[in-house]
Each structure stands twice: as structure tokens, then as C-alpha cells.
Amino acid sequence: MKAVRLHRYETRPVVEEVPEPVITHPLDVIVRIGGAGLCRTDLHIVEGQWAPTSNVALPYTLGHENAGWIHAVGSAVDHLTPGDAVILHPLMTCGYCRACRAGDDVHCEASAFPGIDTDGGMAELLKTAARSAVKLPAGIEPASVAALADAGLTAYHAVKKAVPQLFPGSTCVVMGAGGLGHLGIQCLRALSPTRIIVLDRNPDALALTPGWGADETVLVDGSHVDRVLELTDGKGAEVVLDFVGEQGAERDSWSMTRRAGSDFVIGYGGTVSIPAIDVISTERNVIGNLVGSYNDLVELMALTAAGRVEMLTQTYPLDAVNDAMDDLDAGRLRGRGILVPEGAAG
Incomplete structure (x- = not known):
């Protein structure tokens, strides 16, 4: 064969x-x-x-x-x-x-x-x-x-773990609208009432996301973290699902997570580097995800x-x-x- x-x-x-x-x-x-x-x-x-x-x-x-x-x-x-x-x-x-x-x-x-x-x-x-x-x-x-x-199983698994934090009025940021991200958006919409903000560096990819359930889209252009903070009254999101995990996304994901929120690391290739004081002073979580x-x-x-x-x-x-x-x-x-x-x- x-x-x-x-x-x-x-x-x-x-x-x-x-x-x-x-x-x-x-x-x-x-x-x-x-x-x-x-x-x-x-x-x-x-x-x-x-x-x-x-x-x-x-x-x-x-x-x-x-x-x-x-x-x-x-x-x-x-x-x-x-x-x-x-x-x-x-x-x-x-x-x-x-x-x-x-x-x-x-x-x-x-x-x-x-x-x-x-x-x-x-x-x-x-x-x-x-x-x-x-x-x-x-x-x-x-x-x-x-x-x-x-791809679907990994996205579903991460979303399912995040659902207890995604109550009505909450916000979830999705980093990446590609092979995993487009499935994660759909799983979020199927399983939770959260507001979904999707980030990607490709405007054509972003244009597809409202059809999958995205409420807001933000182009990754260097000002994207500030834009997400603006959309969340300066607080950040309860959950960030990082489907990229490299090229700076791992740093940005943490920056967009609010106090007591969770940064779900799904994509990989980069390095998550966070001062311990930032973790304990805000009680934020970094959560790993496999399939x-x-x-x-x-x-x-x-x-x-x-x-x-x-x-x-x-x-x-x-x-x-x-x-x-x-x-x-x-x-x-x-x-x-x-x-x-x-x-x-x-």
C-alpha cells in the first residue's frame, strides 16, 4: 500500500x-x-x-x-x-x-x-x-x-474546559481563526453564551468568523491588545483561547486576560514567560491543552x-x-x- x-x-x-x-x-x-x-x-x-x-x-x-x-x-x-x-x-x-x-x-x-x-x-x-x-x-x-x-477535538476539549468561566456577560478572546480557531469559535457558540472576540493577522480569515459566531473581530496589527482592552473596559477577557502559541501570540494572550481569568495555551512553538508576581497578584491561570x-x-x-x-x-x-x-x-x-x-x- x-x-x-x-x-x-x-x-x-x-x-x-x-x-x-x-x-x-x-x-x-x-x-x-x-x-x-x-x-x-x-x-x-x-x-x-x-x-x-x-x-x-x-x-x-x-x-x-x-x-x-x-x-x-x-x-x-x-x-x-x-x-x-x-x-x-x-x-x-x-x-x-x-x-x-x-x-x-x-x-x-x-x-x-x-x-x-x-x-x-x-x-x-x-x-x-x-x-x-x-x-x-x-x-x-x-x-x-x-x-x-x-483539530476539532483539541478545540472542543479546550472550550469545554473553559465553559464554567463563560457565563452570560463574559468575554472570550480567540487568538487565531485558522484550522483550530475556526472550530473553536463554533464550539464556543454551541456551548456558551459568551461574547466572542476573534483576532487574526489575516483580514480575509477574520471576514469569515461572524458566520461561525464571532461577535467582534480585531486585526492583529500591533494595536490589537489595546483594542481588546478597549472592548472590555480595560479589564481584559475572562478567557483567552490561544490557538497560535507562537510569534508573540503567547505574550499577547496573557496581556488580554483579566484578573482571575484564564489563558488557555493550545497552539505551540513559542514560550510562555510570565513573572510569578503577575500570576499571584491577579490570580490568573495558564492552562495547557492537549487533545x-x-x-x-x-x-x-x-x-x-x-x-x-x-x-x-x-x-x-x-x-x-x-x-x-x-x-x-x-x-x-x-x-x-x-x-x-x-x-x-x-
Whole structure:
């Protein structure tokens, strides 16, 4: 089968033939990929940023946002059958540790992360665990939702954590209206009554956000922090969701957070550097965010089926992975890029 393989860091991946995966455990499933999302994390992986964390042996297959159809199942899998359309929770989890038992499976003590520390789904087939598969509602095509497995799940998870602070009359600032941000705006509108102020350096991106639920937009032009403070009577927002996390956004996000507010760090690449006195004197919080749980993904699919969350996508053939990476890196990609294997079908 064809797969997108990374052979060395700081060198773009290549599409090559590799053996098809086989069932080796009773709870394995093999999924025929209908779409694999392209994430900025994939660029960071190629750059080597994840090497110390993942410790993955090269070469391996990229792709951690995956959806498709069940192709084969292990002998102990009785809730999934070949042909079922599924989206895959990005982690393979054990189900037995304390985190899994508590429904916080993103912190499973014995997890594997396809596309990060083991072979991922930028391929024709992917082997994962039956626990990872969420059946898609009727009428939803895998390629249309694949990136919700990470981009949407991460955004939903952060918003869900922030909701207790987003009461009527509150303000939430969204930093970045791109692949994650446009989903975060929709999740905010679906889950809370808060006023939403969206910031981005691209006016074309900002122009789309009222349709997703933004109440105010602010162009990132050097005066944007002052503009947000003006819109919040000099106090700042109860919550800032930073979907950028680099190039100064991590500094600006903190500056726009009010006393006792929370700065949710979602994007990454930069450094959060805050004097301790600023934290204790204002009782502000910095909150980290990874992907959400399996149950979060189930809830996100319910919002998607109800038309409350819709993802902007641009599809590319699997062979065009580097064209897609070029578009993402250059800022030409609106929403999420989706790699579709040739002939992908259930």
C-alpha cells in the first residue's frame, strides 16, 4: 500500500510502498483511510521538534487525524464490522489504568499515538485499537471530518474546559481563526453564551468568523491588545483561547486576560514567560491543552451531525502531501488540508 513516510528530520516525507498492516491482537482494527488531516504538528514533526518527546524510530508513517471505514477486525471485536464509517480517536489506549477508568483516556499510562510515536494514517490502511473507533452518524463522509479527530477535538476539549468561566456577560478572546480557531469559535457558540472576540493577522480569515459566531473581530496589527482592552473596559477577557502559541501570540494572550481569568495555551512553538508576581497578584491561570477524550469526540460528532460544527477543508491526493505542506506552511490553506488516498471508499 502507499504511505507517507518520514525518513529523516528536516527533510520532507516521501510517498512509498509499504506492507499492509495485519491483525496481531484480538482488539485490533484495520481502517481503510477515507481522509487523513494535515496538521501544523506534522510540520513540527518534520522539523524535529517532536523527536525528544516521541522517540519514534524512523522511518515511520505520518498522520494523526484519521477517518475511514472498518476494513478488518480482531477476534474479540464485536461492536464494529467491515464497512462501518468511523473517525478515530487519535490515541490507542489501554482501558485499564486510572486515567482510562476515569474517562480521561488522553492521559492513559500505556497509550500509543499513531502518527506521533507509531505508524499513522497518511496511508491507504491504518491499524489501531477498537477502543479508538467512533462510528460516524449516517450521511457523514470520513474525509469531511477526518481533521476533527485532532483539530476539532483539541478545540472542543479546550472550550469545554473553559465553559464554567463563560457565563452570560463574559468575554472570550480567540487568538487565531485558522484550522483550530475556526472550530473553536463554533464550539464556543454551541456551548456558551459568551461574547466572542476573534483576532487574526489575516483580514480575509477574520471576514469569515461572524458566520461561525464571532461577535467582534480585531486585526492583529500591533494595536490589537489595546483594542481588546478597549472592548472590555480595560479589564481584559475572562478567557483567552490561544490557538497560535507562537510569534508573540503567547505574550499577547496573557496581556488580554483579566484578573482571575484564564489563558488557555493550545497552539505551540513559542514560550510562555510570565513573572510569578503577575500570576499571584491577579490570580490568573495558564492552562495547557492537549487533545480531548474519547467521550469528547463522541460529543463533537453529535454537534457535527446537528450542523453546529462544520470544518473548512481542502482535499489533496495522498501523493500531493508536500504540495499540501507547502500550502500550510505558506499560509495559503484555509481550514484544514485533507489527504485522500486514491480510490478511497467504504
